[in-house]
Amino acid sequence: MEKKTAVRRLDLGYFVRPASEVRGPQPRVEPVLAYLAQCEEGLVLFDTGIGAADAETEAHYRPRRRSLDAALAAAGFSRADVSLVVNCHLHFDHCGGNPLLRDKPIVVQSTELSAARRAGHTIDALVDFPGANYLEITGEAELWPGVRIIPTPGHTEGHQSLVIQQNDGTVILAGQAHDFAAHFASDHLARRAALDGLQPPLPTYQPWLERLLEFNPRRVLFAHDCSVWEPSTA
Numbered sequence: 001m002e003k004k005t006a007v008r009r010l011d012l013g014y015f016v017r018p019a020s021e022v023r024g025p026q027p028r029v030e031p032v033l034a035y036l037a038q039c040e041e042g043l044v045l046f047d048t049g050i051g052a053a054d055a056e057t058e059a060h061y062r063p064r065r066r067s068l069d070a071a072l073a074a075a076g077f078s079r080a081d082v083s084l085v086v087n088c089h090l091h092f093d094h095c096g097g098n099p100l101l102r103d104k105p106i107v108v109q110s111t112e113l114s115a116a117r118r119a120g121h122t123i124d125a126l127v128d129f130p131g132a133n134y135l136e137i138t139g140e141a142e143l144w145p146g147v148r149i150i151p152t153p154g155h156t157e158g159h160q161s162l163v164i165q166q167n168d169g170t171v172i173l174a175g176q177a178h179d180f181a182a183h184f185a186s187d188h189l190a191r192r193a194a195l196d197g198l199q200p201p202l203p204t205y206q207p208w209l210e211r212l213l214e215f216n217p218r219r220v221l222f223a224h225d226c227s228v229w230e231p232s233t234a
Contacts, residue, residue, distance in 0.1 A: 005166050009221070010034040010071040012049035015063040015093060030224040032093050035173050036075055037164050041144040042083025046162050046173045047223060051096025051126040068097035084143065088175025088223060089156040090116040092123045102131025107143065109151060110136045112158020152177035152208050161212065169218030181227035184220055
């Protein structure tokens with residue numbers, strides 16, 4: 001049976017990452033991207049944008065927000081159309097629109113929610129707001145046929161990615177598992193070099209990369225990079 005799923009990117013603004021965090025002489029402006037996966041079973045929203053933060057965080061990152069409602073409307077949808085919310089993790093630039101989606105199920109790793117409830121992880125008001133409806137999972141989970149959560153810890157302990165399998169290939173919404181498509185490409189080549197038997201030293205890569213590549217992705221999309229990773233051969 002044919003599996004039809006459409007994935008759309010949402011532009012939810014940008015922020016300025018200070019030079020001290022990029023380990024270079026210049027700050028870096030990074031997009032904040034969310035994704036809509038329109039499946040037969042419903043509409044999945046992967047990340048929800050930049051939330052209101054304290055004055056110190058605002059001054060540090062200088063975010064510029066695009067409203068979730070405007071982004072959804074540009075894609076032809078509204079908040080009412082969203083069936084499930086999936087956050088790759090609960091930092092304020094990924095879960096900022098969650099309070100607008102109260103009562104919608106929010107899929108999150110239990111380890112991430114526990115971390116978010118400790119001081120210093122995120123903005124508290126974006127976590128336990130009125131109507132918050134968390135669907136806590138531990139490890140992998142199939143949300144719907146062909147729509148699967150894969151844990152990809154690193155940026156945070158509870159980071160997760162969304163794998164969407166379709167007849168014409170698999171799309172992975174990787175969030176901040178890698179900051180950039182180029183980093184994913186580099187790790188992919190490091191794995192290939194290891195499998196080809198090249199002698200050390202070789203770069204290391206996260207062990208969950210093996211699991212993601214088992215799905216033979218045709219596209220991998222990221223939260224802070226407009227570039228898309230695609231395999232070099234069919």
